[in-house]
Amino acid sequence: MPEHGLDWLSRAELMSYEEMLRVSSLLVKMGIQKIRITGGEPFVRKDIMQLLTALSKLDGLDELSITTNGVLTAPFIPELKKIGVRSVNLSLDTLDSGRFFSITRRDEFDMVMNTLHQLLKQDIEVKINAVVMAGQNTQDIIPMVELTKELPVSVRFIEEMPFNGDSHVYTGLPWDHLRILEEIRDGFPGIQKLIDPAHSTSYNYHVPGHKGDVGIIAAYSRTFCGTCNRIRITPQGTLKNCLYDDGVLNIRDVMRKGITNEELEKVLTNAFNHRPQDGYEAERSRIEKTGVHESMATIGG
Template identity: 75%
Template sequence: MLLDNHGRKINYLRLAVTDRCNLRCFYCMPAEGLDWLSRRELMTYEEMLRACSLLVKMGIEKIRITGGEPFVRKDIMQLLTALSKLDGLKELSLTTNGVLTAPHVAELKRIGVRSVNLSLDTLDANRFFAITRRDEFASVMETMEELLKHDMEVKINTVVMAGKNTQDIIPLVELTKNLPVSVRFIEEMPFNGEGHSYSGIVWDYVRIFDEIRQTFPDIQKVPDPQYSTSYNYSIPGHKGSVGIIAAYSRTFCGTCNRIRITPQGTLKNCLYDDGVLNIKDLMRLRISDTELEQTLRRAFNTREKDGWQAEQKRLENPNFHESMATIGG
């Protein structure tokens, strides 16, 4: 079992396989994209597999593959297949924007992926284009249909943004009436890749819930799973469920069980920290697994108490407004 310096269990890794994305969502990056990492700067699949294998032996039980967009990286199914075979790994899942995912759903199911988070900020094709700067709404909806057809657990991730998609909150909740999906509304975070100041959010988790309750007054709180980052709800008569993630308010830090590895190999103990070490660089120095494990354990014993403390420490050397694509969504 892995424990941090606050006694919290660490059993969940979010691994970003690329910083590249085929959408240009304005809340994540500028319209022209980012200065993409070169191939040399990225972790190789072999390095990712080595790091994951060691971390699973140390106590990681769940791995979620993120990006950027995972499916823009060539041969991603090869990595997923190899990870699915790791002895001791209990759950392999991924987060995708759904643009390129539909043709791979059957294979994902075959290798044991049971849950997919689908990023979808609106059910309106025009607003989708305005938010993502790409005309790919139909592809995303096709992916959702394929996932449901193959009985995959589908979680729809929606970033709530003032003046952009708040009118989609109720239609997305209504989606749960006839479909067995979990729609999770996420507070907007300051990782837009543009470097300008971020003064906080207008739509926090309290306001999002109040908006839903006005239309669905019989919405009911249900028990949150262990380590849940979302407040979870059900509506009588609905097949699906609703969640609200206080990603900016950071109300769930006290039970945080996750670590992140960015596409370039940076280990992050917290979404809001600046990274604690670079695993890729250590492996390229031909460090042994024993030495790497010792280094990782030391890093896990330096975790901040919460995201606010991590952010404050990071602001001492500000580079705060990077993109979620470079962090790992």
């Protein structure tokens, strides 16, 4: 979380649940098989379970999952289990409560850990997303891997994507995916490479004898761009073919002009057919137009 916090948006600027459900229903009919509702914390929005329940009933949707910071999630876990949510990504950058407060600006470490254990209690698959940040939490890499010894979780270390809402040009990353793996191998020399699933954004590993696994996501190095099949729609309705672009279409505005579903499908198909070759091309286009990186805290990771 940026030190200065974020500018919160009015409700009118956000997509309504009805708009989210409409575009989700259309995308599933177009062939999308997985939907993830992301945070921060999705449950900060009132009645989010109504949307999740409606999404879970879409014919043709194979998987509904969420990404959460775990602060408000715990009371809803039984309901998530009931509607068929089988996988949750939990953002957790450190196992130290002091560093947690420094990174998140919130004193809510115990609540997040409670969410982790409640998810496991309900046999929901948990992936822990830990962004590796130089000078902030690199000392947590080994303890986070140690979590996988007794807990059936996948701990995924993510290269920092240096989006801080400024125009600073970054020319390198002290802790890239190779250095992260080197650090892990120093602590766990026997770690073994796993076969990565199709379209995986992570390189996956397993320490023999551990219940869980380890993943490394080269978010800054962008080594997975050739196989990435993700699209993202922000709360304001901005369609992003890549996290590094500045948006290619505002679905909220298009829908509010009274477009039909048939027309909307053509608009979406056209946008998907103009994906950048990779994250570097998307970033170049973004900087040329705006010169500013949006904060990752507003994009949602």
